[in-house]
Amino acid sequence: MSHEILIGLMSGTSLDAIDAVAVDLHNDSVRLIHAIEYKFPEKLRHQLANLITQHEAVNLDHLGAAHRALGLAYADAVKQLLAEAKLQPDDITAIGCHGQTIRHQPDSNPAFSLQIGDAATLATATGITVVNDFRSADVALGGQGAPLVPAFHGHVFTSRKRDRVIVNLGGIANITVLKKDADSTTGFDTGPGNTLLDYWADKNLGKRYDASGSWARNGIIVESLLDDMLADHYFSLKPPKSTGREYFNPAWLSRHVEAAGPEHKAVDVQATLTALTARTVADAIRNVAPDGDVYLCGGGANNTLLTEQITAALKPQTVATTAELGIAPDWVEACAFAWLARARLRHTPGNLPAVTGASRPVILGAITAP
Ligand SMILES: Nc1ncnc2c1ncn2[C@@H]1O[C@H](COP(=O)(O)OP(=O)(O)O)[C@@H](O)[C@H]1O
Ligand SMILES: [Mg+2]
Missing domain, CATH: 3.30.420.40 (ATPase, nucleotide binding domain)
Known part of the structure; x- marks a missing residue:
């Protein structure tokens, strides 16, 4: 062979x-x-x-x-x-x-x-x-x-029967949109994936990341903080667009947390950051491929709270991982x-x-x- x-x-x-x-x-x-x-x-x-x-x-x-x-x-x-x-x-x-x-x-x-x-x-x-x-x-x-992975996603994951969206939940999150009836693959960085979550878990727990999102699960989403972060101009920019830790960094987070006031608990901020990633990924997908089947990959696919929130936000679209398509998400x-x-x-x-x-x-x- x-x-x-x-x-x-x-x-x-x-x-x-x-x-x-x-x-x-x-x-x-x-x-x-x-x-x-x-x-x-x-x-x-x-x-x-x-x-x-x-x-x-x-x-x-x-x-x-x-x-x-x-x-x-x-x-x-x-x-x-x-x-x-x-x-x-x-x-x-x-x-x-x-x-x-x-x-x-x-x-x-x-x-x-x-x-x-x-x-x-x-x-x-x-x-x-x-x-x-x-x-x-x-x-x-x-x-x-950037992103450069969409061509590969198009090569391995395109279906002629269903629209598909591949979501890479790395430090930064990016999506690839694969339409069943078109050869044109599109995609862009949606914003932060795990980078702010990791920073906040490290700062407050001394841990590299919030395993499975179990810490954030104990927190309550601070709606005013979430709205304030969602108002960032990056999220409404039209693609092509890409971003990095140069922009979504501790200084960006501190600005928003300070503006929200001193009374919020660290765990509630972690819950809010998890919701920020879930919301920005789901909003981006709903805009470009409301009927697509969604497949997650990248380390963030191991954050069960995050994947539950993405799944809930996209209902009735189906959300799975790329393991279903033959390549494990990591x-x-x-x-x-x-x-x-x-x-x-x-x-x-x-x-x-x-x-x-x-x-x-x-x-x-x-x-x-x-
Ligand atoms: N079990 C887990 N629970 C929650 N988050 C996880 C888990 N495993 C990995 N991650 C997240 O995935 C990140 C690594 O993802 P990865 O796809 O390697 O990103 P990058 O491409 O930026 O290196 C970790 O920093 C962490 O935030
Ligand atoms: Mg990595």
């Missing part, structure tokens, strides 16, 4: 882990062979968090060191993945590595989206060709450089970057101008040989 195995590496704005997958893309199928979650070494996680949150005071030595250290961490993740899957470097066509976004400014002039994680380090340490820097070409053509995004790497090797465009706003389709990614 023939195979065409690529590796996808994804580490998103949540800084939770490096997701590493090996996928067989033979004959345009997408078959997940093995997947691991590689926890960031604590020191590297701090280095990256500092670059992201202290961006105005970034020291170039720290930037350079993190760039290399992340390349080595990616290589470690790949080696662990290969060992567990009993694969050799020679079995792998290429690694598609998203890199770590340290700054995403698609609306500044000039616009940019900056990912780090040294490709030469990764390629030489593993002996495998690396494709990375997926966002620059789209940005160079006036696009947001691995969809990493699979997308393996697939985008293959598109690069085939000289096929990977962006969707209707999604990113770029002036034309373009081949995405830079190739680094070992």
Whole structure:
């Protein structure tokens, strides 16, 4: 049996882990062979968090060191993945590595989206060709450089019978709309996914995240705070649009919480933030695909309170996870970057101008040989 195995590496704005997958893309199928979650070494996680949150005071030595250290961490993740899957470097066509976004400014002039994680380090340490820097070409053509997963969602998840919406609940949430009778895939970032939830859980509980939303479940939604946050202009912007922690960050949250007054309990704010993600995702879906079947992916699909609220808000639309469509929710995004790497090797465009706003389709990614 023939195979065409690529590796996808994804580490998103949540800084939770490096997701590493090996996928067989033979004959345009997408078959997940093995997947691991590689926890960031604590020191590297701090280095990256500092670059992201202290961006105005970034020291170039720290930037350079993190760039290399992340390349080595990616290589470690790949080696662990290969060992567990009993694969050799020679079995792998290429690694598609998203890199770590340290700054995403698609609306500044000039616009940019900056990912780090040294490709030469990764390629030489593993002996495998690396494709990375997926966002620059789209940005160079006036696009947001994001989201890039919709083309992959279109490839694997389109149905000719039903409209479908794929919702990626990462640090930032994005949706992809797949109409049954049209080949035009659309999509955009809806706003915060887990990023504010994670920040608030860390600040108040000292935990990375509110597991299953169980803390928020004890809180009461503060309607005035929710309304105030929902009034943010991002939510009413027309697509194409993308966002990041540059905008939906602790300062954004503090402004709203302070405006709501001092009397609110932390747990009630967490409940309100959960409702904010659920409401903005559901509102976006109802606007663009009121009849679509909805499939959730990304780490937020494990937050049962959040998924219950999305389901309730969208009733009678059905809401499930991408596991129903053959790819477990935690691995969809990493699979997308393996697939985008293959598109690069085939000289096929990977962006969707209707999604990113770029002036034309373009081949995405830079190739680094070992
Ligand atoms: N069991 C869980 N309960 C609640 N939230 C979870 C759970 N597992 C993961 N998450 C959330 O998912 C996030 C990671 O999601 P991920 O899709 O990896 O995002 P990113 O692409 O930004 O890295 C975590 O930071 C956390 O907020
Ligand atoms: Mg992640």
